[in-house]
Amino acid sequence: MKKEQLPRGFRNNNPLNIRIGNVWLGEVNHPTDPNFEQFVSIPYGIRAACILLRRYIRHYKRTTIPQVITAWAPPSENATSHYVDIVCQLSGITPDTQLDYSNKVQMCRLLAAMIQVENGRSLPMQVIEQGYDLA
Numbered sequence: 001m002k003k004e005q006l007p008r009g010f011r012n013n014n015p016l017n018i019r020i021g022n023v024w025l026g027e028v029n030h031p032t033d034p035n036f037e038q039f040v041s042i043p044y045g046i047r048a049a050c051i052l053l054r055r056y057i058r059h060y061k062r063t064t065i066p067q068v069i070t071a072w073a074p075p076s077e078n079a080t081s082h083y084v085d086i087v088c089q090l091s092g093i094t095p096d097t098q099l100d101y102s103n104k105v106q107m108c109r110l111l112a113a114m115i116q117v118e119n120g121r122s123l124p125m126q127v128i129e130q131g132y133d134l135a
Contacts, residue, residue: 007119013039015115015123016049016072024048025134042123046131049111054101054135063098065091065110072114087113108132 009015018037026044039045056062069084090113
């Protein structure tokens with residue numbers, strides 16, 4: 001598949017569509033996207049998402065999928081409740097389940113579901129786990 005045909009998040013190696021605003025390990029030197037971060041590889045994009053997710057859970061106490069998604073994809077920009085429903089369905093995690101960042105299986109299932117919603121396509125779990133391990 002040609003790179004142009006890939007979703008923006010995959011073209012940018014940023015499958016969770018993190019907006020520009022931080023300095024990240026693995027960023028490209030000369031980004032071309034004016035709005036979203038670009039990484040040297042998908043695992044580095046997932047690493048950045050993991051760091052943000054960890055901050056949401058541990059620092060901001062957003063410990064359920066609805067709380068995380070409302071911050072990640074705010075209603076002013078997204079159909080947030082639909083996003084939450086799909087992530088819960090794809091991940092098998094209920095809306096009231098307490099998220100635990102140290103639970104790698106749970107976090108990778110959550111990330112996989114969010115990647116699917118953000119891009120309309122999935123990534124191999126092995127790639128998601130590589131990103132989690134980099135964080």
